[in-house]
Amino acid sequence: MSRPLTGGAATPAAREHARDVLAASTDQLENVRTAAGRWQTGLAGLSGTIAIFGLVKGADDVDALSSGWAIAYGICLAGALACAIGGGVVAMRSAFGLPRVMSTSMVAPARRADAEEARRSARLLHAAIWMTVASIALVAATLAVAWYAPGDPASSLRVHRTPGTEDCGKVVAVSNGVLVLDTDTGERKIALRDVDGISAADSCSDGP
Amino acid sequence: MRPSAIISRMAADCQPYDEVSSDELGERAAREMSYRFEPADEPEDVVITGPCPRCQGSMTYTWPMLVVRQTVAREAQDALEITVICRCRAEHRGADREAGCGAYWTLWVPRPA
Numbered sequence: 001m002s003r004p005l006t007g008g009a010a011t012p013a014a015r016e017h018a019r020d021v022l023a024a025s026t027d028q029l030e031n032v033r034t035a036a037g038r039w040q041t042g043l044a045g046l047s048g049t050i051a052i053f054g055l056v057k058g059a060d061d062v063d064a065l066s067s068g069w070a071i072a073y074g075i076c077l078a079g080a081l082a083c084a085i086g087g088g089v090v091a092m093r094s095a096f097g098l099p100r101v102m103s104t105s106m107v108a109p110a111r112r113a114d115a116e117e118a119r120r121s122a123r124l125l126h127a128a129i130w131m132t133v134a135s136i137a138l139v140a141a142t143l144a145v146a147w148y149a150p151g152d153p154a155s156s157l158r159v160h161r162t163p164g165t166e167d168c169g170k171v172v173a174v175s176n177g178v179l180v181l182d183t184d185t186g187e188r189k190i191a192l193r194d195v196d197g198i199s200a201a202d203s204c205s206d207g208p
Numbered sequence: 209m210r211p212s213a214i215i216s217r218m219a220a221d222c223q224p225y226d227e228v229s230s231d232e233l234g235e236r237a238a239r240e241m242s243y244r245f246e247p248a249d250e251p252e253d254v255v256i257t258g259p260c261p262r263c264q265g266s267m268t269y270t271w272p273m274l275v276v277r278q279t280v281a282r283e284a285q286d287a288l289e290i291t292v293i294c295r296c297r298a299e300h301r302g303a304d305r306e307a308g309c310g311a312y313w314t315l316w317v318p319r320p321a
Contacts, residue, residue: 001257004315007238009229010291015312018291021275028276099276105288107277 021104031099038096046088053081053139069149073142080138087131094124156204157181159190160197168204223263225303227310234313236261237292243317245273251320256292262311265296287316 010018024031065073097117158168159181167190169183179190184204241258245251256269271290292315294308303310 001242001244002317004238004241004243004256004317005287007231007234007236007313007315009231009234010312010314011229012227014291014314015227015229015293018271018293018312021272024275024277025272032276101274101276104271104273104275107275 017107021107024107028099035096035099039092042088042092042096046085046092049084049088050081053077053084065145065149069145073145073149076138076142076145080135080142083131083135083138087128087135090124090131091128094121094128097121156201158199158201158204159195160199161190161194162196163194168201223300223309225300225306225308225310227312228262229312229314233261233311234315237313238315241292241315243315245320254288254290254317256290256315260294260296260309260311261313263294263296263298263300263309265294265298265309267294267296267308269293269295287318290315290317 156168156170158166159179160166167181167183167188169181169188172180172182172187174180174192177192179192179195181188181190237258237260240261241256243254243256246253246255252273254271254273256271257267259265260267269292271288271292273288291312293312294310296308298309300309
């Protein structure tokens with residue numbers, strides 16, 4: 001046993017703070033479990049909401065988009081998901097609080113703690129609302145991209161002919177043993193019997 | 209009942225319940241009361257024992273060093289500042305279900321190493 005360093009008077013506010021700390025140490029297990037139960041329910045609901053994002057559009061449909069629009073689609077969907085998760089977590093933090101273990105000497109007096117927590121919860125509630133609105137807007141943008149963005153343009157073909165020459169362009173038609181190719185210099189008709197090989201080309205401007 | 213307990217109880221009975229605090233009470237408590245950390249190796253509580261500086265009733269006061277609260281904090285101090293409220297078991301007139309004589313004071317104890 002040791003003697004304290006010193007002693008002195010205490011204020012009525014300090015007395016109330018001490019009573020609050022002693023009460024909190026008695027009730028803390030029940031309080032944490034109550035908060036944990038609310039967080040569990042909220043997180044389960046949030047997980048269910050996130051599953052809905054999988055229904056926005058399948059991966060097969062995304063393949064049909066041109067690369068630029070596919071990137072925009074991905075950014076919008078990822079942003080919507082992030083905003084939905086962030087908004088949900090922040091809303092739960094605002095509603096349920098977030099208990100944590102702290103040194104008793106760092107616990108603010110109950111009245112001040114309540115006031116600070118109220119201000120913080122109000123700020124978080126506003127943030128949660130805006131994040132949810134942003135999430136909805138991004139989901140709408142994702143759907144708009146998925147539904148209305150132009151698809152991937154038809155790929156070009158590079159046609160190798162038996163004399164060793166080649167033509168590059170988009171296929172217009174194939175009929176009666178003749179391949180009609182739309183090239184940079186105009187349509188070209190190529191007899192299929194002269195074709196030695198065909199390969200896909202992203203662009204006709206580059207060499208083979 | 210042991211004589212010391214009888215004396216302690218008689219002393220306590222002389223004091224009606226009153227929520228008072230003063231430097232004199234705190235200084236007297238610092239001279240007469242003792243503290244220990246429990247458990248000693250990884251302290252979770254400060255246990256303060258000794259006579260109440262007002263009513264002289266013997267008391268044990270357990271102050272938690274850790275508590276689960278919301279994320280609101282204030283600056284930590286170099287020494288532990290503990291507000292002690294009399295928790296003697298003697299009955300005091302006008303206590304109305306409150307433990308102790310109503311006196312309270314502040315003790316500063318060094319943080320555990």
